[in-house]
Amino acid sequence: MELLSPVAPGWGGTLLVGLLHSIEIAIGATCLGLMIGTAGAFGKLYGGPVTRDLLAIYTTVVRAVPELVLILLLYYAGTDLINQVLTAMGYQRVDISGLAAGIFVLGFVQGAYSTEVIRGAILAIPQGQIEAARAYGMSPGLMLRRVTVPAMLPFALPGLANLWLIATKDTALLAVVGFFELTLATRQAAGVTKAYLIFYLAAGALYLALSLFSNLVIGRVEAWSRRGMPSVKEAR
């Protein structure tokens, strides 16, 4: 048990730092994914034929290839591309921080999934609401802010909440490319102390606590987004 204490001889502090990195990446990736997803959903619904086809390719490919392979590909390709652009423009090569690369890679993957979630949610809005907004002469930006987003939230939130939980767990995959997050921290701590079972169980408890806490918050947010709508139980 002393092994898990947060101060120097124990490794609890290392694990907590790892957890913090995991949460940072999950939040960043979810935000980036939401941005890509919103843009992608609007592109798929209202874009021209070429935009639609390209987005269809993006979502299909990302959802068909394992995250681990995508992470490796994007990690190497992304850092390579940035460095090549920089050298072509006459700048020095830079080391991409693991945090930025991880957020970019996971965000790109999350973007494909959230595109589909948000597209489905927008399709679930009664068409009359959007038509009414148009009839009022709202600009697209205002319509998005006042009508589309608030109306789609109750439909999108369960799917997006699921994506958040997937994001927190996908951060573990970054351990394979050597980014210091909870799983890699656990592996290092376990490797040094040889107390494998204790550390992996502790890390599992941390991930589980994060998931359960997220579920609690998500439940509140979902209830808030559904305010004013008839409850599902009564509708039956």
Add this chain to the structure above:
Amino acid sequence: MSAEASAINMAARASIWLKPHRIVLILIALALVLCAAFFMRWDWLPQYWEMGLMGIWRALWILAVTCALGFALAVPLGLAQAGGPIWFSAPAKVFCTIIRGTPLLLQLWLLYYGLGSIFPQYPWIRESWLWPYLRQAWPYGVVALTLSFAGYEGEVMRGAFAGVPRGQLEAARAFGMSRWKIFRRIWLPQAFYRALPTLTGETVLQLKSTPLVATISVIDIFAVSSKVRQDTYLTYEPLLLLALIYMTITGILVFAFSRIEARIPVKIG
């Protein structure tokens, strides 16, 4: 349907598909593929060809075994949660929550490194017939993937079992069926039909989890591509080919499941 009608049907479908911009996109894609074929290095392919096939075979084998075992485990898990007494449903719920709340990579490493380091300490395990298997990596991978599949699919089966209308079960009981017969003839088939669409998605997700076993030194197709990358210092070629292989397998899986789904009556319950 006559051959003529199906030919017209095919032509109509093709004309929906082949619009001018699509033809341009297909040409661009072909050009990209040709560029990749000519300007990238593929001379390592003949050497690693057999190893790659072996890796694909191993990945598919792991996928099939873990999905089958996982589903067999998911049925009692779902049943316990849907209609079991509390001392069955509570442990099942806890199991599903734990599996779904922690990353698969961590579960895998917990089993392989954690349990794997505990086992050798007990002489009676080392003398048992299981020991030759416990010394290898793949049983840990299979167990971890099976438990993971069971956890996710158990939750799906809970919903599927709960979704079967009560009237169906009551009618079966009115026929004088025994409880086992009701389960076998009414409850399970209808729940299975309900769960089938999600089963496709879960199987694809499971396929995408199989490369994780490469991190505990099982030589699947992902591990083969890592080996190629280490041996030849190539970054992109093995990874691109690997992505293509997984996309092909996914495509085949989705197609196969859609054929199975098409054979099942749409109107249920």
